[in-house]
Amino acid sequence: MSKISKRPTVRMPSVKEDKAITAAARNDPDAQPLTPTQLKAMVPLKSLRGRPKSENKKQLVSVRYSPEVLAYFKSTGEGWQSLMDSVLRQYVASHSRP
DSSP, rough: OOOOOSSOOOOOOHHHHHHHHHHHHHHOTSOOOOOHHHHHHHOOGGTTTSSOOOSOOOOOOOOOHHHHHHHHHHHHTHHHHHHHHHHHHHHHHHOOOO
């Protein structure tokens, strides 16, 4: 019994076919090969994904707050976590010893 592959078989072009494909591409003004400078400037896609890395990296922690505190900050709308962080940072700044 032969195994059925879900992937189509890839057939590589012969040297003659490859030269014909390359010649056709070079004659097409919309399909010019990239220059070495353009290739060098390309950035892998995965390095462009997600948020930019912050210089002030925050730490993920699990904390328990009273329901009233959470209800207040959540009622301020979108960005309530950043607001809570800001309020705590102000507290730390005003209560730190020189």
